[in-house]
Amino acid sequence: xxxxxxxxxxxxxxxxxxxxxRSAFPDAPQPWIDLSTGINGRPYPxxxxxxxxxxxxxxxxxxxxxxxxxxxxxxxxxxxxxxxxGTQALIQWxxxxxxxxxxxxxxxxxAEHARVWGRAGAVVEVVEEAAxxxxxxxxxxxxxxxxxxxxxxxxxxxxxxxxxxxLVVDEAFVDVMPDGSSLVPKLxxxxxxxxxxxxxxxxxxGLRLGFAVASPDLAPAIRDALGPWAVAGPALAVGCxxxxxSGWLKDTIVHLKVEAARLDALLANAGxxxxxxxxxxxxxxxxxxxxxxxxxxxxxILVRPFAERPEWLRFGIPAQDRQWERLSAALIxxxxxxxxxxxxxxxxxxxxxxx
Numbered sequence: 001x002x003x004x005x006x007x008x009x010x011x012x013x014x015x016x017x018x019x020x021x022r023s024a025f026p027d028a029p030q031p032w033i034d035l036s037t038g039i040n041g042r043p044y045p046x047x048x049x050x051x052x053x054x055x056x057x058x059x060x061x062x063x064x065x066x067x068x069x070x071x072x073x074x075x076x077x078x079x080x081x082x083x084x085x086g087t088q089a090l091i092q093w094x095x096x097x098x099x100x101x102x103x104x105x106x107x108x109x110x111a112e113h114a115r116v117w118g119r120a121g122a123v124v125e126v127v128e129e130a131a132x133x134x135x136x137x138x139x140x141x142x143x144x145x146x147x148x149x150x151x152x153x154x155x156x157x158x159x160x161x162x163x164x165x166x167l168v169v170d171e172a173f174v175d176v177m178p179d180g181s182s183l184v185p186k187l188x189x190x191x192x193x194x195x196x197x198x199x200x201x202x203x204x205x206g207l208r209l210g211f212a213v214a215s216p217d218l219a220p221a222i223r224d225a226l227g228p229w230a231v232a233g234p235a236l237a238v239g240c241x242x243x244x245x246s247g248w249l250k251d252t253i254v255h256l257k258v259e260a261a262r263l264d265a266l267l268a269n270a271g272x273x274x275x276x277x278x279x280x281x282x283x284x285x286x287x288x289x290x291x292x293x294x295x296x297x298x299x300x301i302l303v304r305p306f307a308e309r310p311e312w313l314r315f316g317i318p319a320q321d322r323q324w325e326r327l328s329a330a331l332i333x334x335x336x337x338x339x340x341x342x343x344x345x346x347x348x349x350x351x352x353x354x355x
Contacts, residue, residue, distance in 0.1 A: 010304040011302075011305055013037030015314075016205075017302075018032050021297060024297060027295060029301065029326075032301070033318065033327065034316070035301060035304075035315050036303055036306070037169055037205070038278075038280045038294075040256070040319075041319025041320075041323075042315075042319050048237070049234055055239045057229055058229050058236055062236045062240075063236065066083050066231070066243075067211075068238045070239070072243070073246070074213060075182070076187065079219065080187060081212075082211060083230065084212060084231065085208045085232070086210045087196070087212075088195045090212050091195070093140075095116050095122075100120075100136075102122065102123050102124060104124075105117075105121070105125075105127070105128055105139075105140045106126070106127060106145070107126035107131060107139075108128065108147075108306075110172075114140075117138065124296055130156060133163075135164070138164070138167075139162070139166070139167050140170070141168070142158060142160070144173050144177055144278050146172065147276070148275060148276030148283050149277045149278045149283065150276065154182065154186050158296075161188040161191060167188070169193070169194045172195065172196070172200055173197070173200060173201070173278045175200075175253075176252075177203055179277060184244050189215055189217075190215050190216075190217050191217065193212055194212070196210060197210050203240050207238060207239075208235065209235045209237045232244060237339060253279065256306040257279050259279075266331055267282065271334075271335040279317075280316065281314050281316050281317070282315045285311050285312055286334075287311070288310060290305070293305045294319075299326065301326065303316075327347050
């Protein structure tokens with residue numbers, strides 16, 4: 001089974017490890033369909049880039065231009081926006097910039113937050129309600145949450161900022177959520193850091209670009225820690241171009257919502273229960289997550305399992321017709337093999353009835 005294959009433990013910590021999938025399922029059809037990350041499979045068209053963006057050190061003015069574009073897109077004060085080589089780099093820095101003894105994480109959520117703070121020596125506690133974060137030295141909220149899409153209202157987060165030493169809000173997937181979901185326009189005046197990913201929504205994760213939107217008392221320390229030339233020239237150019245293109249983002253959100261509903265229907269028809277998600281990924285509950293993961297892996301489709309929730313699988317949104325066809329065929333077979341939630345199996349055909 002999948003959990004017994006060499007190297008498959010890595011699938012339960014991060015998505016995107018296609019090399020490990022090839023090793024675990026050597027007979028799977030090619031090319032692999034990677035639905036394990038929640039990264040938009042229809043990337044922003046970056047167009048041509050000037051050679052100078054690769055050849056020269058980034059100019060300070062280019063950094064200012066990018067941070068201004070991000071501030072405009074997010075509804076922030078440009079002085080509070082810091083460009084970084086991906087939000088993961090910012091997560092790694094926080095433990096050193098703001099040491100803490102007790103860290104609360106609103107879970108079940110993205111594992112890197114708890115891992116990074118715990119490695120720094122903090123006592124990390126995962127709580128189930130936002131109100132339970134009050135009193136921690138650092139409170140971490142992934143909003144919308146990865147993997148279930150849970151949203152905490154910005155007003156509640158702003159109130160929480162007054163009751164913790166430092167509030168960290170990871171808004172990696174908020175670009176595709178309804179207006180009013182982000183805390184950025186209501187940024188508290190002190191002790192708050194909001195992380196914004198670029199690569200997920202714009203489908204350019206390899207560019208390594210992200211932002212911290214920090215309250216005025218914290219922004220200078222983050223900027224100083226990253227130092228000069230933290231963001232590569234091509235990322236500065238592409239980021240400016242994409243963040244200024246509000247029309248592309250609006251069209252992409254509409255498309256993703258339609259495709260997310262399409263994926264929900266496929267999963268439900270195969271016997272899965274949709275328990276959450278965002279327009280960039282869907283979270284499904286199945287009878288035997290290991291069996292489903294193995295079956296999809298044999299079909300050359302990588303999804304995201306969870307060691308802590310073996311009945312959960314997270315699915316990204318297919319980007320091409322051929323991907324939809326292969327996923328549909330694999331899900332039909334998976335639904336035939338596994339008894340779905342809330343339904344009885346037709347013993348004569350061994351095919352579950354549709355809801």
